[in-house]
Amino acid sequence: xxxxxxxxxxxxxxxxxxxxxxxxxxxxxxxxxxxxxxxxxxxxxxxxxxxxxxxxxxxxxxxxxxxxxxxxxxxxxxxxxxxxxxxxxxxxxxxxxxxxxxxxxxxxxxxxxxxxxxxxxxxxxxxxxxxxxxxxxxxxxxxxxxxxxxxxxxxxxxxxxxxxxxxxxxxxxxxxxxxxxxxxxxxxxxxxxxxxxxxxxxxxxxxxxxxxxxxxxxxxxxxxxxxxxxxxxxxxxxxxxxxxxxxxxxxxxxxxxxxxxxxxxxxxxxxxxxxxxxxxxxxxxxxxxxxxxxxxxxxxxxxxxxxxxxxxxxxxxxxxxx
Amino acid sequence: xxxxxxxxxxxxxxxxxxxxxxxxxxxxxxxxxxxxxxxxxxxxxxxxxxxxxxxxxxxxxxxxxxxxxxxxxxxxxxxxxxxxxxxxxxxxxxxxxxxxxxxxxxxxxxxxxxxxxxxxxxxxxxxxxxxxxxxxxxxxxxxxxxxxxxxxxxxxxxxxxxxxxxxxxxxxxxxxxxxxxxxxxxxxxxxxxxxxxxxxxxxxxxxxxxxxxxxxxxxxxxxxxxxxxxxxxxxxxxxxxxxxxxxxxxxxxxxxxxxxxxxxxxxxxxxxxxxxxxxxxxxxxxxxxxxxxxxxxxxxxxxxxxxxxxxxxxxxxxx
Numbered sequence: 001x002x003x004x005x006x007x008x009x010x011x012x013x014x015x016x017x018x019x020x021x022x023x024x025x026x027x028x029x030x031x032x033x034x035x036x037x038x039x040x041x042x043x044x045x046x047x048x049x050x051x052x053x054x055x056x057x058x059x060x061x062x063x064x065x066x067x068x069x070x071x072x073x074x075x076x077x078x079x080x081x082x083x084x085x086x087x088x089x090x091x092x093x094x095x096x097x098x099x100x101x102x103x104x105x106x107x108x109x110x111x112x113x114x115x116x117x118x119x120x121x122x123x124x125x126x127x128x129x130x131x132x133x134x135x136x137x138x139x140x141x142x143x144x145x146x147x148x149x150x151x152x153x154x155x156x157x158x159x160x161x162x163x164x165x166x167x168x169x170x171x172x173x174x175x176x177x178x179x180x181x182x183x184x185x186x187x188x189x190x191x192x193x194x195x196x197x198x199x200x201x202x203x204x205x206x207x208x209x210x211x212x213x214x215x216x217x218x219x220x221x222x223x224x225x226x227x228x229x230x231x232x233x234x235x236x237x238x239x240x241x242x243x244x245x246x247x248x249x250x251x252x253x254x255x256x257x258x259x260x261x262x263x264x265x266x267x268x269x270x271x272x273x274x275x276x277x278x279x280x281x282x283x284x285x286x287x288x289x290x291x292x293x294x295x296x297x298x299x300x301x302x303x304x305x306x307x308x309x310x311x312x313x314x315x316x317x318x319x320x321x322x
Numbered sequence: 323x324x325x326x327x328x329x330x331x332x333x334x335x336x337x338x339x340x341x342x343x344x345x346x347x348x349x350x351x352x353x354x355x356x357x358x359x360x361x362x363x364x365x366x367x368x369x370x371x372x373x374x375x376x377x378x379x380x381x382x383x384x385x386x387x388x389x390x391x392x393x394x395x396x397x398x399x400x401x402x403x404x405x406x407x408x409x410x411x412x413x414x415x416x417x418x419x420x421x422x423x424x425x426x427x428x429x430x431x432x433x434x435x436x437x438x439x440x441x442x443x444x445x446x447x448x449x450x451x452x453x454x455x456x457x458x459x460x461x462x463x464x465x466x467x468x469x470x471x472x473x474x475x476x477x478x479x480x481x482x483x484x485x486x487x488x489x490x491x492x493x494x495x496x497x498x499x500x501x502x503x504x505x506x507x508x509x510x511x512x513x514x515x516x517x518x519x520x521x522x523x524x525x526x527x528x529x530x531x532x533x534x535x536x537x538x539x540x541x542x543x544x545x546x547x548x549x550x551x552x553x554x555x556x557x558x559x560x561x562x563x564x565x566x567x568x569x570x571x572x573x574x575x576x577x578x579x580x581x582x583x584x585x586x587x588x589x590x591x592x593x594x595x596x597x598x599x600x601x602x603x604x605x606x607x608x609x610x611x612x613x614x615x616x617x618x619x620x621x622x623x624x625x626x627x628x629x630x631x632x633x634x635x636x637x638x639x640x641x
Contacts, residue, residue, distance in 0.1 A: 067444055067446040067447075067465065067467075068446065068447060069446070069447065069472055069475065070446075070447045070449070070476055072447075073448075073449050094444070095444075095447055096422070096444075096450045096453045097447045097448065097449025097450035097451070097452060098449060098450075100452075100453045101449055118393070118444075120393055120394060120421065121394055121396045121398070121399060121423045122423070123399065123423030123424065123426050123427055124421065124423035124426075125423075126423070126426055127422040127425065127426040127457075128422070130426070131453060141498050142395075146396055168495070168497050169495035169497050169537065170393050170495075170498070172444065173393060173442050173444075173495060173496050174494065174495035175465075175466060175494055175613075175619065176494045178467060178613065178618060178619055179492075179494050179530075179539060179618065179620055180528055180618060180619075181618050182613070182616075182617060182618040184616060196618070197467060199465075199467060200446075200467060207528070210525050210528070211525060212523040212524065212525050212530075213523070213525060214521060214522070214523060214524075214532070215521070215522045215523075215524050216519045216520055216521050216522070221505075221509070221521070222505070225501060225523065226501070227501065227523075227537075228499070316526075319617070319618060
């Protein structure tokens, strides 16, 4: 049975997505995941989220998927020990050293290789499996054909992002944002926040969406080129992905308003259940879902557009001198 | 301080550039363009060119390394294996991997081939280095986002040899999509000639270099005045990134650094004004220090009064 995995950017979001049919949720401890700190949870909130998720019959994963510093590895392990003792069901991770250590210390914990690990080919999957990963998040650029080969040949769990951003660059292999602005602040718990570097746990300024001109020498060739970075919803592919036997359909969106995320989760719950209930071999009519999704997409686009504008303004601000 | 000899290396995408380049200031060269399979004459798509390139380097007394693709999908892998076969058969001194699937292939199928881990492989921690060592890696380019202090944390724990970018355009990202192809008709320029133009994405004081699927820093990373610090930290392997630069850039900047390293190794602190004239002449959008000092990558943390900072650029008239 395919799992619907939903974001948990705060405790009300945990409650909302579980109530609307998520089989699992993921939350990031503050400073340790690929989101701005305001969309991450304190350790105590994570403990509470474990209770909410389990009470609703859902699993919970902690996203400790920053590329951390060497000296942050021991505190990460202590943090993970607390989360495991509280009953988290899995960890989403990127750094290969951290993954190997967590697997050694907590061999029964399911480790998911994050989108930031940028797993692109079958040999990548074999590498991560060899260090203790049992599920991998597929890059958004991979095709169904590539995913099929993975499922058939390797036997690891595959997670597909069904609502996410399709960046111009490969996720985990881009530092355009901190090249333009990086603000380092240490929080009350000693965690470096790396504001501007998504790979290191801070926000992404989305500089790819700036109005770039293209120049060669002294000549301006184009007034505006688009480095495509689109948010997307998968719809037509969902039946194929379920038939393919993917383990998990993942909704990103910790940064969006709770009602919108709840609506997205409700939509996909309905779609998945509808497809699973329809007679095999019979045509499945996506038209009703297409209409519903159009409305949700409008809301999402408005929220994302506003956030992007604010981020690009913030990216131009001088970094305070410490 | 380690007495190991300093290695200055660079990267060259194809046979044409290799033959046109004066490599006298270099100790080693990486062959191949890691961004795009369609890059003109890419060594990584032409095993016979690669073998010839390796012979040329050996004849010139240089260590010869073979690069591999930074973002290989399944359909790249047969070609990657061909490159690794050519590297092994021709006696390459090492291969550079940016993708951990390729690291596994090299480890499993070409166990005698030394492996350098490249900047796209996301080496951020000493724990990560230890895992990659288990797969045969012997040298590491830390992720470009790391500061010198963070790199020192890694080396202090595990002692692994690091390779640092000291000059040139720092890779900032890689895509599966070349937006330049959208302009073939409009410009009347076809692939693979499109990315041979020197193209910069600009907005205000921001600039990035585009090589189609690859995005590089608009400014040139320049560590010229920080070489004593790099040597004091024990580093001995240094890259001048020139994969998308002209043979003149490749030669003249390296000549500066060869002299500057010799001075730094002798404990001399003074710098030749002529060195700065050369690096400035080649920098289209100014100089930066990347992330080495814990700041935004486009910042410059220099002490020279005329050193260009984030909001200063070098006038084209000085080129």
